[in-house]
């Protein structure tokens with residue numbers, strides 16, 4: 462992973478070389494804290510040792526029982542789905558990967574109607590084992606398989622914590638079960654059983670993913686000038702301190718679109734604390750040059766743009782053409798066009814004084830993806846240290862869970878009562 466901070470210098474908001482030099486002293490202290498937490502396997506910091514502590518053999522032992530399925534259906538939500546989805550949607554495989562990470566009845570029914578259930582592995586993932594969406598979806602999937610005459614106990618892999626509903630289910634039915642790593646919040650678990658079972662089932666090189674994570678781990682140092690992940694974390698923090706409260710993450714590769722969704726949870730759930738944080742906006746290059754770029758360039762000076770790309774791409778030539786004004790495209794390639802648009806967007810933001818950071822990976826393969834995931838996790842941890850927030854908890858998400866549970870009769874929660882007190886000012890359509 463390579464990071465270029467050049468287009469965040471003297472922008473609005475912006476950094477200076479002096480800012481970064483001063484910040485580097487705080488980065489050194491933050492790194493010492495991070496390194497100590499890693500060494501002591503402390504809650505949260507343990508995530509940054511996963512490239513060394515994850516056990517690919519245990520993952521393969523569980524997944525090899527399912528002989529080359531046609532499809533893998535992951536039932537999970539948030540960090541229990543997004544890491545695996547990032548890898549599955551970035552890498553090509555003849556084993557299709559699907560994700561049920563919402564409880565939209567139309568979407569669930571439509572997917573289940575299309576799946577070859579007898580040739581599908583159901584990968585149900587929940588660290589807590591109590592997440593309503595995941596357990597509700599699993600119950601629907603299980604009933605659908607039963608009605609189709611498919612023995613769900615032969616098609617189900619469980620990844621969960623030491624106790625809870627899914628652990629009990631796995632024990633009761635002798636299901637293959639993987640352990641969610643201790644001390645790792647879900648959004649930091651991509652480089653573990655949680656994120657690697659799907660790519661293993663798809664035939665991808667999960668050892669290479671972990672090797673990429675080790676590449677990122679080896680880069681950790683006491684200076685942002687020697688560690689790309691820390692450069693990104695420190696620059697995004699310092700820009701937020703100066704008013705860049707939105708971070709528009711804009712990968713110039715369709716294969717990295719889900720990565721932006723994974724990043725959004727990592728960034729928002731880790732850093733949105735005590736009135737602080739930086740809103741991750743998901744964008745895609747070049748598509749959003751014809752959409753959100755107008756706001757990024759000419760809207761309020763309250764954001765930065767993270768431009769992400771692989772430096773090696775597959776090539777698709779653009780045929781010669783005599784179309785009026787488009788002859789210049791002929792003989793070029795789609796990759797050349799996409800890279801030209803990346804660099805043009807980067808320059809257009811700089812010309813408008815909008816801070817933008819360049820993040821590059823060598824190519825979209827297992828090792829580079831492992832390094833990118835690890836790098837952004839380390840960047841997030843560093844940002845949290847600099848901002849002095851509780852990076853590894855997510856208390857604010859619990860209120861809504863209790864309200865929804867109370868509305869469904871799952872307990873007596875004052876949060877559910879508050880729903881009834883909703884203020885109304887309706888304007889009804891015809």
Ligand SMILES: O=P(O)(O)OC[C@H]1O[C@](O)(CO)[C@@H](O)[C@@H]1O
Pocket residue numbers: 538539540541586587588589590591592595646647648730855858
């Ligand atoms: O793996 P679990 O326990 O089902 O949690 C799923 C997701 O829900 C959250 O706990 C938030 O509610 C996320 O942090 C987590 O990734």
